[in-house]
Amino acid sequence: MAEADRGVPGDAERSARWVLHFDMDAFFASCEQLTRPTLRGRPVLVGGLGGRGVVAGCSYEARVFGARSAMPMHQARRLVGASAVVLPPRGALYGTISRRVFGAVRELIPVVETLSFDEAFGEPAELAGASTDEVVAFAEQLRARIREATGLVASVGAGAGKQAAKIASGLAKPDGVSVIPPAAQESMLYPLPVRKLWGIGPVAGERLSRLGIDTIGQFAAMSEVEVVSVLGVTLGPALHRLARGEDDRPVAVNGEAKSISAEHTLETDVTTMNALRREIDRSAEHALRRLRRDGRGARTVVLKLKRSDMSLLTRSATLPSATTDGAVLTATAQRLALDPMEIGGLRLVGVGFSGLSSVEQFTLFGDETDEAADLSDTDGATTPSEPDVEEAGAVIGWRPGMDVRHPEFGHGWVQGAGHGVLSVRFETRTSGPGRMRSFKVDDAALREADPLDSLDWPAEHLRTDEDDED
Numbered sequence: 001m002a003e004a005d006r007g008v009p010g011d012a013e014r015s016a017r018w019v020l021h022f023d024m025d026a027f028f029a030s031c032e033q034l035t036r037p038t039l040r041g042r043p044v045l046v047g048g049l050g051g052r053g054v055v056a057g058c059s060y061e062a063r064v065f066g067a068r069s070a071m072p073m074h075q076a077r078r079l080v081g082a083s084a085v086v087l088p089p090r091g092a093l094y095g096t097i098s099r100r101v102f103g104a105v106r107e108l109i110p111v112v113e114t115l116s117f118d119e120a121f122g123e124p125a126e127l128a129g130a131s132t133d134e135v136v137a138f139a140e141q142l143r144a145r146i147r148e149a150t151g152l153v154a155s156v157g158a159g160a161g162k163q164a165a166k167i168a169s170g171l172a173k174p175d176g177v178s179v180i181p182p183a184a185q186e187s188m189l190y191p192l193p194v195r196k197l198w199g200i201g202p203v204a205g206e207r208l209s210r211l212g213i214d215t216i217g218q219f220a221a222m223s224e225v226e227v228v229s230v231l232g233v234t235l236g237p238a239l240h241r242l243a244r245g246e247d248d249r250p251v252a253v254n255g256e257a258k259s260i261s262a263e264h265t266l267e268t269d270v271t272t273m274n275a276l277r278r279e280i281d282r283s284a285e286h287a288l289r290r291l292r293r294d295g296r297g298a299r300t301v302v303l304k305l306k307r308s309d310m311s312l313l314t315r316s317a318t319l320p321s322a323t324t325d326g327a328v329l330t331a332t333a334q335r336l337a338l339d340p341m342e343i344g345g346l347r348l349v350g351v352g353f354s355g356l357s358s359v360e361q362f363t364l365f366g367d368e369t370d371e372a373a374d375l376s377d378t379d380g381a382t383t384p385s386e387p388d389v390e391e392a393g394a395v396i397g398w399r400p401g402m403d404v405r406h407p408e409f410g411h412g413w414v415q416g417a418g419h420g421v422l423s424v425r426f427e428t429r430t431s432g433p434g435r436m437r438s439f440k441v442d443d444a445a446l447r448e449a450d451p452l453d454s455l456d457w458p459a460e461h462l463r464t465d466e467d468d469e470d
Contacts, residue, residue, distance in 0.1 A: 013131060013132045013179075013181035013183055013184065014129060014130065014131050014132075014181070015129075015130070015159075015160045015181055015182050016128060016129055016160075017123070017128060017160055017161075018123065018124070018127040018128070018130060018135050018158050018159070018160070019121060019122070019123050019158065019159060019160070019161055019162055019164070019165040019251060020109070020121065020122045020123070020124065020127075020135075020138075020139060020142070020156055020157070020158050020165055021119065021120070021121050021156070021157045021158075021159075021162070021165035021166045021168065021169040022105065022119065022120060022122070022142065022143075022146075022154050022155070022156045022157075022169065023118060023119040023154065023155050023156075023157075023169045023170075023173070024101065024117075024118035024119065024146075024152060024153070024154050025060070025152075025153045025154065025155055025173060025174045025175060026057060026058065026059050026060055026063075026174075027057060027094070027098075027117060027118035027152075028046040028056055028057030028089060028094060029044040029045075029046050029057045029058055029059035029062070030059070030152050030153065031090075031093055031094055031097050031152070032044055032046060032087055032090075033059060034097075034150075034151050034152060034429055035093065035428060035429045035451075035454035035455055036413060036425070036427060036454065037427050037429070037431065037432050037433045037434070038425055038427060038433045038434060039059075039085055040433075041061060042059070042061055042083065042085055043058070043059060043061040043062035043064070043065065043067070043080045043083055043084050043085065044058065044059040044061070044062060044084075044085045044087065045058050045059075045062055045067060045073065045076050045077065045080065045084055045085065045086045045087070046058065046087050046088075046089055047073050047076075047086075047088075047089065048073055048088070048265065048267075049073070049086060049088055049399075049400075049401075050267030051074065051267055052072075052265050052266070052267060052347065053072070053073035053074070053265075053267075054070060054071070054072060054073060054265070055067060055068065055069050055070065055071045055072075055073055055076045056069065056089050057069055057089075058076065060174055062076070062080050062084065065079045065080045065081070066079045067079050067080055067084075073086065086400075087400070087401040088399070088400075088401045090401075090403075090451040092450075092451050092452060093451045093452060093454070093455070094117055095117070096452055096455070097150055097152070097455075098117045098118060100149055100150050100457075101118070101146055101149070101150055101152070101154075102114065102120065103149070104145045104146050104148075104149035104150070105120065105122065105142065105145070105146065107145060108124065108138075108141065108142055108145060109122035109123075109124050109142070111123065111251060111252070111253060112251075112253070113251045113252055113253060113254060114254055119169075121162055121165065121166075121251045122251060123250075123251040124138060126138075132179045132181055135158045135179050136158075136177055136179060139156040139158060139177040139179075140177060142154070142156060143155075143156055143177070151429065153174070153175045155169050155172040155173045155174060155175060155176055155177070155178075156169060156172060156176075156177050156178075157169030157170065157171065157172050157177075157178050157179075157180070158177075158178070158179045158180070159179070159180040159181075159185070160180075160181070160182045160185070160245070160247070161242075161245070161247025161248065161249065162198075162247055162249050162251070163197070163198055163242045163245075163247045164180045164185060164189065164245070164247065165180075166198050167180065167189060167192070167196055167197075167198070168180045170196070182245070185245045186217070186245070189216050189217075189243075189245070190215060190216050190217025190220065191215055191216075191217065192215060192216050193214060193215060193216075194208055194209075194213060194214060194215055194216055194218070194219045194243075196216065197216055197219070197239060197242060197243055198242070199235070199238070199239050199242065200219075200239060204230075204231055204235075204239075207230050207231070208230065208231075211230065216243050219239075219240070219243045220240070220243040220244045222240065224236075224237060224240060227239075227240045258354060258356065259302075259352055259353065259354040259356070260287055260290045260291050260294055260298070260352065260353050260354075260356070261287050261290075261302070261304075261350055261351060261352030261353065262283050262284075262286035262287040262290065262350065262351060262352075263283055263304060263348055263349065263350025263351075264279065264282065264283055264348065264349055264350070265347060265348050266279065266346070266347055266348065266349065269308050269340075269345030269346060269347050270340055270345060270346040270347075270349065271340050271341070271345045271346075272340060272341070273337065273339050273340065273341070275340075276337055276339075276340055276346065276349065277334060277337060279346075279349040280303065280330075280333050280334055280337060280349060280351060281330060281334075282349075283333075283349055283350050283351040284326075284329065284330040284333050284351040285326075285330075287351045287352060287353055288326045288329065288330070291324060291329075291353055292324065294356070296322070296324075296356040296357055297321075297322035297323045297324045297356070297357050298322055298323065298324070298329060298353030298354065298355060298356055298357075299318060299319050299321065299322040299323075299354075299355030299356075299357065300316055300317070300318045300319070300353065300354045300355035301316065301317050301319070301329055301332040301333050301336070301351070301352070301353060302314055302315070302316045302350075302351070302352040302353070302354065303315045303316070303333050303336040303337065303349075303350070303351060303352075304348070304349070304350035304351070304352065305338065305343075305346050305348070305349060305350075306346065306347050306348035306349075307343065307344050307345070307346060307347070308344055308345040308346070308347055309344070310347075313338070313343065315336040315338070316336070317332050317335065317336055318355065319332065322355060322356070322357035329353065330351075333351045397417075397441065398414050398417050398422050398441060398446075399414065399417065400414050400415060400416060400417060401413060401414060402414045402448060403448065403449040403450065403451045403453065403454060404424055404446050404447065404448060404449050405446075405447050405448075405449040405453070406424070406426070406445055406446055406447075407445055408445070409424075409426040409437065410426055410428075411426065411427075411428050411449055411453045411454055412424045412425055412426035412427065412434065413425055413427075413454070415436060417441070420440060420441050421438055421439070421440060421441065422438065422439045422440070422441055422443075422446070423436055423437075423438055424436065424437055424438075424439060424446070427454075428453070428454045428455070428456045429454060429455050429456050429457075430456045431456075
């Protein structure tokens with residue numbers, strides 16, 4: 001983004017503090033286009049493929065049609081039409097690329113506060129007191145470093161605080177840099193919709209809209225009494241200060257997670273106990289992988305169930321001591337199960353672990369979990385959970401989007417399947433658009449492959465531990 005486009009007069013604008021927010025452009029879809037060159041320039045939708053599937057990410061080519069993240073997949077497919085390429089998420093791939101992105105960022109900014117797979121804050125010490133020109137040059141260097149390391153594009157925003165930096169990165173998209181210096185905060189931010197303010201969600205936005213408060217400037221002009229009456233005594237004043245440009249929150253390395261969980265939205269409702277137990281096992285397996293990667297033990301197990309009417313039921317059990325024993329934790333989750341025949345069909349099943357301890361503690365008297373576990377129910381309460389990018393449904397045979405390997409043609413992916421025939425596109429990040437070949441579904445030469453093979457990265461840049469599969 002050119003400096004003239006920002007309305008910033010270069011060296012005349014300086015800040016004692018510069019916070020950067022970098023955000024990978026259309027990260028999930030861009031990872032797919034990176035490793036599957038045929039998809040470059042095409043509208044790609046990543047997410048659940050079933051009737052209840054949700055869009056986890058979409059390319060800019062798909063956004064042109066109105067598709068967006070968190071939209072029901074069937075709606076996004078209708079909007080994009082026949083040109084849409086719909087793929088299931090590949091969590092291991094995104095995690096590996098994300099680690100390399102952050103590795104590149106930390107070469108320039110040692111202290112990075114991550115927000116998700118694909119975005120983070122940084123506050124480079126060398127930019128204290130810098131001009132906007134110097135900030136732009138640093139941001140471009142950061143973008144170049146990420147692109148060189150991964151082949152992907154990041155947009156970078158800069159401001160005197162986290163709020164301004166995050167809004168600026170949104171203004172920079174796609175593939176740009178945007179700077180909001182302190183002197184320009186009012187002129188650049190006040191005309192923006194109030195929903196652009198980080199922390200104003202749909203509910204708060206609707207409350208403000210009913211009062212005729214549609215822009216950040218209008219919100220900033222409200223009295224504190226008015227703000228408290230609309231948004232509450234805790235949230236209201238904090239957001240009001242941010243709207244006025246008062247943001248001294250530090251950039252700090254994230255603390256350890258307080259809980260670890262995995263959940264699945266099911267394509268069809270679970271209506272039997274046996275089916276529920278299978279789903280509990282599956283969610284527990286994914287959560288256990290994350291727990292092992294975290295390196296701590298868990299003392300509390302939480303089961304999250306969402307009924308067909310969208311109401312939530314959570315149950316928890318607290319063990320005598322923290323453990324990483326998968327059999328104990330899974331069995332505890334199973335004991336929390338409620339019969340769907342009694343409570344109604346279930347559309348989501350999740351398993352979470354909390355009470356995390358850095359040192360595993362073992363009971364001295366064998367397995368006390370059956371007698372000592374403290375079970376509690378919370379009807380209608382939500383349990384914080386880490387989003388699981390995998391969709392429901394066991395892998396049965398070949399499905400579109402799966403990675404495959406052939407002894408003669410190498411690495412590829414299933415582009416289509418039906419009537420006993422597979423259409424496989426053989427390509428990787430470095431191959432360029434690959435050729436598509438057809439096979440019978442029972443062709444013994446085809447094998448399911450590791451998604452990371454599509455990167456063609458040296459082994460030292462890959463991480464293939466089992467716990468990366470979720």
